[in-house]
Amino acid sequence: MPENAHAELDGFIDLPSELEGRLIKIGSALPAWNVKGAFLADSTIEQYRAVLDSAPLFGEIRGLLLSALSGKAGGYVVLRLRNIAQALGIGDEFLRLATAILAEVATPFQPFQQWPLWKEIGTDLRAHPGMSTGTGYNAFHMDLVNATRPPDFTTLLCVRPDPLGAGASILSDAREAVSRLTPSSHALLADVAYSYGGFFDLSDVGEEYKPFPVLDGESEISGFVRFTAKMLVESGLDEAHAHAARELADQMVAGQVAFTLQRGDLLIVNQHRWVHGREALAGGQRDVQPERRRLLLQLFLRSRDSAEPVAQ
Ligand SMILES: O=C(O)CCC(=O)C(=O)O
Numbered sequence: 001m002p003e004n005a006h007a008e009l010d011g012f013i014d015l016p017s018e019l020e021g022r023l024i025k026i027g028s029a030l031p032a033w034n035v036k037g038a039f040l041a042d043s044t045i046e047q048y049r050a051v052l053d054s055a056p057l058f059g060e061i062r063g064l065l066l067s068a069l070s071g072k073a074g075g076y077v078v079l080r081l082r083n084i085a086q087a088l089g090i091g092d093e094f095l096r097l098a099t100a101i102l103a104e105v106a107t108p109f110q111p112f113q114q115w116p117l118w119k120e121i122g123t124d125l126r127a128h129p130g131m132s133t134g135t136g137y138n139a140f141h142m143d144l145v146n147a148t149r150p151p152d153f154t155t156l157l158c159v160r161p162d163p164l165g166a167g168a169s170i171l172s173d174a175r176e177a178v179s180r181l182t183p184s185s186h187a188l189l190a191d192v193a194y195s196y197g198g199f200f201d202l203s204d205v206g207e208e209y210k211p212f213p214v215l216d217g218e219s220e221i222s223g224f225v226r227f228t229a230k231m232l233v234e235s236g237l238d239e240a241h242a243h244a245a246r247e248l249a250d251q252m253v254a255g256q257v258a259f260t261l262q263r264g265d266l267l268i269v270n271q272h273r274w275v276h277g278r279e280a281l282a283g284g285q286r287d288v289q290p291e292r293r294r295l296l297l298q299l300f301l302r303s304r305d306s307a308e309p310v311a312q
């Protein structure tokens with residue numbers, strides 16, 4: 001393998017070992033971050049950027065990330081930081097480095113007021129199986145679907161995969177799925193007829209959007225395919241609109257890709273284009289010590305060029 005960074009067509013980015021070595025040193029020296037409101041502070045972003053700029057090889061990774069996430073065919077990427085996680089552990093140093101890298105894509109923020117910048121998604125045997133921390137199939141969705149301004153990117157860092165080997169991440173190109181719909185479903189999904197979930201203790205994601213259209217008619221730069229398969233069971237839809245949403249869900253499944261994140265893998269998803277979810281964890285979680293069960297950390301990003309919310 002050449003000692004250059006490269007993005008496979010499958011959306012994975014490995015780092016050359018020389019850069020890994022540099023980033024391990026950088027990670028162990030980065031200062032703690034500051035937040036301003038829900039956002040990573042500008043002063044931290046500048047400080048972190050200056051340090052990353054001292055690693056010339058990082059420039060190529062920055063370019064790969066940006067093109068993989070925003071290009072016409074792009075939409076998600078997995079940055080493999082496994083060796084760095086091995087060297088640093090996944091604690092403050094690693095998280096500072098991951099935050100610095102993500103800040104080169106867009107501005108890290110935490111819309112859930114009760115959570116720190118990196119929000120834990122652990123494994124809770126009492127949670128509803130299909131929810132974030134549950135052990136079941138987490139069907140295709142975008143995060144913060146019922147906000148007028150959902151995060152532009154959602155990111156998931158794998159601290160521990162399911163030790164029983166399941167819990168693969170699933171992703172699907174929502175725009176592709178929409179392009180395969182029948183015209184009548186397309187028209188129904190453009191109706192302001194869908195709703196999902198609660199809306200409280202959130203920052204910087206606009207207002208509650210209820211009901212919302214799945215298809216907002218906007219471009220893939222500013223618009224969303226505002227979809228969560230969970231609304232199929234919960235929102236009391238009439239049969240025609242439910243049928244159209246099921247057709248979209250089926251197309252998402254038909255086009256899905258799946259892979260299992262390993263420790264140190266950082267998945268970044270452009271929510272304007274792709275939806276995500278998770279396969280069920282393996283049975284037998286009761287036999288796994290709680291501190292060994294699957295654990296991810298989630299952080300959201302706001303594009304620097306995204307429109308400010310319209311004053312109400
Ligand atoms: O568990 C996962 O891999 C995904 C979790 C997720 O999508 C979420 O909590 O929003």
Ligand SMILES: [Fe+2]
Nearest residue numbers: 141142143276
């Ligand atoms: Fe999610």
